Amino acid sequence: MRFSQIKQILKSKTVGIAGCGGLGSNCAVALARVGVGTIVIADFDIIEESNLNRQYYFWDQIGKPKANTLKTNIERINPKTKVIVQNVFLTEENVPEVFKNCDVIVEAFDKTDAKEMIIKTVIKTFPDKYLVCGIGIAGWGKNNEIKEQKYDKVIVCGDEKNEISENNPPLAPRVGIVSNMQANAVLEILLNEKK
Amino acid sequence: MKIILNNRDQEFDEQQLSISKIMEIKKFSYQKIIVKLNNTFIEKEDYPHTIVKEGDNLMILHLLAGG
Numbered sequence: 001m002r003f004s005q006i007k008q009i010l011k012s013k014t015v016g017i018a019g020c021g022g023l024g025s026n027c028a029v030a031l032a033r034v035g036v037g038t039i040v041i042a043d044f045d046i047i048e049e050s051n052l053n054r055q056y057y058f059w060d061q062i063g064k065p066k067a068n069t070l071k072t073n074i075e076r077i078n079p080k081t082k083v084i085v086q087n088v089f090l091t092e093e094n095v096p097e098v099f100k101n102c103d104v105i106v107e108a109f110d111k112t113d114a115k116e117m118i119i120k121t122v123i124k125t126f127p128d129k130y131l132v133c134g135i136g137i138a139g140w141g142k143n144n145e146i147k148e149q150k151y152d153k154v155i156v157c158g159d160e161k162n163e164i165s166e167n168n169p170p171l172a173p174r175v176g177i178v179s180n181m182q183a184n185a186v187l188e189i190l191l192n193e194k195k
Numbered sequence: 196m197k198i199i200l201n202n203r204d205q206e207f208d209e210q211q212l213s214i215s216k217i218m219e220i221k222k223f224s225y226q227k228i229i230v231k232l233n234n235t236f237i238e239k240e241d242y243p244h245t246i247v248k249e250g251d252n253l254m255i256l257h258l259l260a261g262g
Contacts, residue, residue, distance in 0.1 A: 023262040110262040112227040117230045119256070123236040137261045139243035149202060151254040174240055175262070 003116035006191060007035050011080075013190045014038040016102035018090055018118050021045070022170055023134040024108030025073075026179035031186060032074045039074070040100055042086035042103040043067040054172040061151040095121045099129075104186050107133040108179070110164075119154065123190070130155060133186045137178045138162040140171055148181060155189075157181040196249040201256075210249070218255065227253040227258040 015036050017024045020043035028039055045068040047057045061069050071083040086098050095118060099105050103123055109115050115133065122131045136146075136158035145159040158178045164170050197206050200217070207220065213239060216228055217223075230237040231254040237245050248255055 021262050064213075108262055110260060112258040112260050115258045116227055116229060119258075120236055121232075123229075123231060127234065134262055135256070136259050138259075147252060151202065151231065151256070154231065154254070154256070156256065158259075160257065160259070161257075162261070165204035170261050 001191070002179070008168060009191060010035045010187075011037040013104075014040065015186055015190075016040040016099040017108055018042055018095070018099070018105065019088075019108035019110065019114070020055075020070045021051065021108065021110050022054040022172075022175035023137070023179045023182065024106065025066070025070050026054075026176055027106055027108060027183045028070060028074060028182035028184075029056050029077060030180050032078045032083075034187065035078065035184075036081060036086065036190075038082045038101075040084045040086060040099060040102055041067050041070055042088060042090055043070075044089040048165045054170055054175040057160075088119065092117055092121045096125045099126070102129070104130045104132060104189050106186065107131055108182070108183055110170075123154065127153070129153065130169040130186075130189045132157065132182045132189075134158050134178045134182055136160045136162050137175050138164040138168040138170055140174060143177075146174070146177055146181070148185060155185045157185060196248075198247055199248065202253060212256075214245045214247060214253070215254070216262050217247060218242070220244045221223060221258070229256040229258065230254065231256075233258040242257075 045066045067087050130153045132155045139162045146178045149156045
């Protein structure tokens with residue numbers, strides 16, 4: 001496949017991102033840089049100073065809503081990517097509506113309750129859609145432990161081992177690696193799919 | 196029986212087992228998990244009476260906070 005064809009395919013695709021924190025903001029930026037046509041981003045949260053150690057926001061954006069601000073940042077990188085903002089708290093009830101037009105969905109939540117909700121909802125409502133999850137991002141080092149596992153349509157990026165805690169914080173390098181692995185898995189799906 | 200558990204071949208002496216029993220044998224005591232049997236999502240309350248048989252593909256995904 002030639003680069004021109006790759007760009008053409010990506011331009012026609014829609015990717016949904018559930019959560020605009022460390023995983024979601026960095027994954028969305030990577031997908032926008034490569035020219036994915038439409039990105040649906042969903043988050044209800046506000047940017048805090050403590051987020052800036054890993055999330056794709058700036059100091060002067062503290063206090064602003066994440067989803068709207070991520071759209072602003074993406075538009076500064078690639079205004080040709082259409083960004084659809086969903087400033088909502090995602091639930092089993094609204095996930096099907098929010099992500100119905102997406103070719104692939106990215107799970108980019110922080111809390112396990114939210115991860116459970118989206119994985120469950122996507123498997124049940126969209127059995128044919130790929131879901132790319134990020135599990136095990138905490139800490140630093142241990143590059144070789146970060147991997148990808150494919151459970152049919154559920155793809156898991158991360159070490160599946162390190163959970164965040166006071167002694168094992170989420171930090172830019174490992175969160176950046178996993179979020180970009182998620183973006184990379186999305187590309188693999190989008191470019192291999194034959195419709 | 197032989198099944199695929201988390202993408203790996205896994206053999207048990209029994210001919211069939213419930214999901215709860217498999218978790219007990221494997222010593223999976225995770226707080227938050229997602230279970231998928233042959234691509235069907237299994238609800239928590241169904242773990243004790245959902246039976247896994249020869250050739251089944253079982254995913255027991257341990258969820259971890261952080262993102």
